[in-house]
Amino acid sequence: MAAPSRRTKITEETENMIVVTAPTGKIGGQLLDHLLQADAEIRVIARHPEKLDPAVRERVEIVTGSHGDPEVVRKAFVGADAVFWLLLVDPQASSVESGFVDFTKPAAEAIREHGVARVVSISGLGRGTAYEKRAGIVTGSLAMDDVLAGSGAHLRSLMMPGFMDNLLWQTELIKNQGFFGDPQPGDLRLPRVATRDIAAVAADLLLDLEWTGIAEVPVLGPEDLSQNEMAAIMSEVLGRRIEYRQISYDDYRAMMAQGRSEPIAEGMVEMAIAKAEGLDQGAARTSQNSTPTSFRQWCEEVLKPAVG
Numbered sequence: 001m002a003a004p005s006r007r008t009k010i011t012e013e014t015e016n017m018i019v020v021t022a023p024t025g026k027i028g029g030q031l032l033d034h035l036l037q038a039d040a041e042i043r044v045i046a047r048h049p050e051k052l053d054p055a056v057r058e059r060v061e062i063v064t065g066s067h068g069d070p071e072v073v074r075k076a077f078v079g080a081d082a083v084f085w086l087l088l089v090d091p092q093a094s095s096v097e098s099g100f101v102d103f104t105k106p107a108a109e110a111i112r113e114h115g116v117a118r119v120v121s122i123s124g125l126g127r128g129t130a131y132e133k134r135a136g137i138v139t140g141s142l143a144m145d146d147v148l149a150g151s152g153a154h155l156r157s158l159m160m161p162g163f164m165d166n167l168l169w170q171t172e173l174i175k176n177q178g179f180f181g182d183p184q185p186g187d188l189r190l191p192r193v194a195t196r197d198i199a200a201v202a203a204d205l206l207l208d209l210e211w212t213g214i215a216e217v218p219v220l221g222p223e224d225l226s227q228n229e230m231a232a233i234m235s236e237v238l239g240r241r242i243e244y245r246q247i248s249y250d251d252y253r254a255m256m257a258q259g260r261s262e263p264i265a266e267g268m269v270e271m272a273i274a275k276a277e278g279l280d281q282g283a284a285r286t287s288q289n290s291t292p293t294s295f296r297q298w299c300e301e302v303l304k305p306a307v308g
Contacts, residue, residue, distance in 0.1 A: 018084065019082070020032060023045070028199075030199035031202050036059055036060075045076050047065065067085075070109070073107045077114040083107075083120070085120065087141070089264060100143055105147055111153050123159055123216075124137070125283055126139075127159070134274060149214050155213075159283065163198075164293075174307055178240065179245050182227060184246070185246060188276065189229070192230075193293075196293055198291075201219050249269060249273065
């Protein structure tokens with residue numbers, strides 16, 4: 001994987017306070033499992049700490065609030081050595097830039113103020129491609145990384161393709177109607193990654209005390225797959241026919257407009273268009289950036305139990 005080959009276990013002799021944002025989400029929750037197994041000293045920022053597992057709450061320090069709040073991050077980053085930064089853009093944000101850049105600026109200032117040594121962020125593939133400046137939500141995430149890079153901390157930006165786990169949003173369609181949909185052409189092969197692997201890469205970096213500088217780390221899963229190939233694998237694992245249906249951009253725009261501001265909905269559409277045109281194909285696959293969980297394994301261990 002792209003992270004360091006060894007994981008430094010935190011001991012009484014090695015202090016490494018790690019602050020985790022978005023700890024109740026898919027990635028954050030699995031990241032906490034890795035860090036707790038390593039006996040790390042952990043502080044979390046959570047809007048709803050009651051959503052944390054009780055066993056987790058007993059072992060971490062909790063700062064309640066949003067990591068976009070200047071007072072919250074100023075408090076949370078006191079004595080911190082590393083920060084895991086994951087931003088789920090506010091669906092009602094007035095612009096993509098505001099949703100990412102304005103949200104992140106207070107954290108960057110607090111990182112600088114408290115001398116936080118390392119930051120690991122979750123971002124999107126596409127920097128250096130022809131689509132970088134017109135990829136909507138991904139463009140916002142890259143601008144977010146630029147803000148973090150200016151904080152003075154060492155930075156590793158984990159650059160993500162599509163998540164396998166996003167299919168869980170369509171569990172009812174898969175279960176009851178036998179199909180799933182997306183705007184991508186059915187035969188377009190793209191990297192796909194499981195959130196469990198993202199969490200593992202992030203944990204390795206957060207627990208390692210030696211890396212320095214600013215770099216991007218693609219996290220690509222083990223293989224490129226098309227939506228049609230994914231449908232075939234899902235059919236085999238679930239034991240019934242599952243189809244992929246391509247959604248028009250107009251229909252996708254209408255779907256994204258539900259519960260989102262117009263700029264954020266349009267940012268989602270722009271991201272989908274950029275991905276369909278090759279946004280996620282800009283990073284060459286290597287043994288270092290290929291993670292282990294195959295789509296078939298993910299379907300067997302995650303999707304199949306969810307579908308029932």
